Amino acid sequence: GENVEQHPSTLSVQEGDSAVIKCTYSDSASNYFPWYKQELGKRPQLIIDIRSNVGEKKDQRIAVTLNKTAKHFSLHITETQPEDSAVYFCAARETGANNLFFGTGTRLTVIP
């Protein structure tokens, strides 16, 4: 099955700086890559996703890039704000499947 690795496990940045979280996956058949944000005590919520027919997707301060050849994808948050502090999970889904394989999470702390 698919194996998703996520780095770093913790990340601290100053408010206004950028944050980058990286994930790699093992199965070349994976074609869907969502990112979830989980604030303390709350449910994981989808913040952005990308499918393998595109290399980059952007939504305001958040962007995701995908390199299919290298089998890695990254989350980029620009102009970070304290409310961006949360745990972020990447995931991958194989073509035709419904279940996701999750990374182990990155705890992002934005220091005011």
Add this chain to the structure above:
Amino acid sequence: DVKVTQSSRYLVKRTGEKVFLECVQDMDHENMFWYRQDPGLGLRLIYFSYDVKMKEKGDIPEGYSVSREKKERFSLILESASTNQTSMYLCASMDLQQPQHFGDGTRLSIL
């Protein structure tokens, strides 16, 4: 807006008890999932269901079973609870090839 509701936010049970965790979704989704979330391990899939009465094992099914008698409801059962099943349990649902939507989670403590 998709609503996935888990019956309890916090639950305390004793070892050996049979424990039921309930999850209901209101969007007529075909697929439902149960995960457990532990620090440093991310979300690990226990079981999922792609239709009524259908189920598939995930990565860590040992010690768990599931029931899906109605499309909107997916139950996770701990047949004989053990302390190593103390964890946060998350339910999710999704439509075919769409994003998964999560419930608020149940923090289960087994004493």
